[in-house]
Amino acid sequence: MRLTVIGTGYLGATHAAAMAELGHDVLGIDIDPDKVAALASGRVPFHEPGLDELLAKHTASGRLRFTTSYAEAATFGQVHFVCVGTPQATDTDSGAADLSYVNAAVDALAAHLSPGTLVVGKSTVPVGTAHRLAGRLPTGTELAWNPEFLREGFAVQDTLRPDRLVMGVASAAAEALLREVYAAVIATGTPVVITDLPTAELVKTAANAFLATKISFINAMAEVCEASGGNVATLAEAIGHDNRIGSRFLRAGVGFGGGCLPKDIRAFRARAQELGAGRALAFLGEVDAINLRRRQRVLDLARELCGGSVAGRRVAVLGAAFKPDSDDIRDSPALDVAARLHRQDAQVTVFDPKAMDNARKAYPDLEYAATSTAVAEGADLVVHLTEWPEFGRIDPAMLPAAGRKIIDGRGGLDPARWRAAGWTFRALGRP
Numbered sequence: 380m381r382l383t384v385i386g387t388g389y390l391g392a393t394h395a396a397a398m399a400e401l402g403h404d405v406l407g408i409d410i411d412p413d414k415v416a417a418l419a420s421g422r423v424p425f426h427e428p429g430l431d432e433l434l435a436k437h438t439a440s441g442r443l444r445f446t447t448s449y450a451e452a453a454t455f456g457q458v459h460f461v462c463v464g465t466p467q468a469t470d471t472d473s474g475a476a477d478l479s480y481v482n483a484a485v486d487a488l489a490a491h492l493s494p495g496t497l498v499v500g501k502s503t504v505p506v507g508t509a510h511r512l513a514g515r516l517p518t519g520t521e522l523a524w525n526p527e528f529l530r531e532g533f534a535v536q537d538t539l540r541p542d543r544l545v546m547g548v549a550s551a552a553a554e555a556l557l558r559e560v561y562a563a564v565i566a567t568g569t570p571v572v573i574t575d576l577p578t579a580e581l582v583k584t585a586a587n588a589f590l591a592t593k594i595s596f597i598n599a600m601a602e603v604c605e606a607s608g609g610n611v612a613t614l615a616e617a618i619g620h621d622n623r624i625g626s627r628f629l630r631a632g633v634g635f636g637g638g639c640l641p642k643d644i645r646a647f648r649a650r651a652q653e654l655g656a657g658r659a660l661a662f663l664g665e666v667d668a669i670n671l672r673r674r675q676r677v678l679d680l681a682r683e684l685c686g687g688s689v690a691g692r693r694v695a696v697l698g699a700a701f702k703p704d705s706d707d708i709r710d711s712p713a714l715d716v717a718a719r720l721h722r723q724d725a726q727v728t729v730f731d732p733k734a735m736d737n738a739r740k741a742y743p744d745l746e747y748a749a750t751s752t753a754v755a756e757g758a759d760l761v762v763h764l765t766e767w768p769e770f771g772r773i774d775p776a777m778l779p780a781a782g783r784k785i786i787d788g789r790g791g792l793d794p795a796r797w798r799a800a801g802w803t804f805r806a807l808g809r810p
């Protein structure tokens with residue numbers, strides 16, 4: 380099939396390459412000519428394991444091309460996937476999503492669409508958006524919603540072998556086209572959920588709200604453990620054995636960040652309020668608050684370990700990305716904590732295996748070191764904020780820190796090892 384993918388960020392670039400891998404002819408569109416040039420030459424402008432290989436393979440095979448022209452895209456594709464971003468709006472305090480990119484993409488496409496084509500939304504949007512956008516398409520064309528659940532760091536496998544496919548459709552013809560697009564994925568036994576447009580939109584926001592709630596639940600338990608002398612890691616292990624609860628997404632720490640969970644729960648809550656169902660999602664405000672309190676807890680521990688103030692102290696921050704296997708720093712707890720330490724006049728040096736360029740651009744006032752050893756040079760305090768596997772392999776005896784004090788903000792380090800090497804070791808929610 381001939382498919383277009385509009386927006387070539389983390390979601391769109393992965394979707395485009397994965398669709399080519401499924402055997403389709405794919406045209407990716409972005410308004411950013413630099414991004415298009417990079418992708419067309421087979422280079423992924425961000426870090427995503429496995430995507431480089433897939434992109435190189437299909438730009439070479441000719442099954443995957445990129446353009447900045449909506450007119451070209453509209454005439455090329457039978458099915459058009461909308462993968463543009465829906466960040467948190469900056470002109471309101473409500474937490475609502477900024478839909479200007481989605482609106483612009485659909486309008487630009489609509490101007491050139493011919494009858495019989497299907498526009499498929501993949502972006503995360505407030506419920507009701509699909510219905511509204513459908514009204515902006517020309518007669519004879521149709522809109523469907525097919526939310527994406529990929530995790531950064533696992534984007535390629537999540538797209539090629541998803542847990543489920545959700546198709547919000549208004550006609551049998553739209554369902555048939557989507558089933559044809561994903562025929563190879565469906566053939567491997569992937570469950571398909573066919574539903575209407577609003578339910579499809581809600582599935583995505585509900586899934587992210589649930590995941591965020593699970594993380595904040597365990598982080599709330601961490602707060603109670605701190606107050607009572609309990610150990611949240613053991614608690615999580617023990618409740619996780621109950622398979623109604625499950626052990627995944629129960630890692631207590633400095634909390635969730637990234638381009639999805641934080642803004643999605645805020646937008647979900649804002650939309651529920653608009654719909655008069657605000658009470659139903661009021662708890663997401665608490666989920667958000669628990670999450671942000673964890674960052675404050677790291678700052679409080681830092682102050683405590685530095686004798687009451689971090690001013691003038693050298694602090695080494697391990698991690699900048701919002702999670703490992705990503706160079707994404709959007710709403711990264713690590714950089715938020717680093718920047719707040721800096722604002723309290725600490726001398727902050729950061730190291731991350733992949734996110735250094737993005738971090739430097741966004742936080743030029745922080746200092747950066749070239750390795751996980753160099754970052755600790757002369758440090759009074761080390762703070763571990765992104766659980767990259769290489770940080771778990773650091774030999775505490777070899778770190779050139781001045782003061783042997785560490786805060787494990789992710790719960791991934793072995794306290795016994797660090798303490799045996801003479802370090803004062805503090806973690807969240809555990810002794």
Ligand code: UDX
Nearest residue numbers: 527528529530531628629630634635636637639701702
């Ligand atoms: C998330 C959803 O998982 C994905 O399905 C959706 O499509 C997009 O949003 P992503 O943002 O890539 O994906 O990251 P995810 O792996 O969900 O992690 C989100 C944040 O939660 C990270 O900051 C991570 O460090 C944190 N986290 C995750 C925890 O603090 N504890 C956990 O147990 C799990």
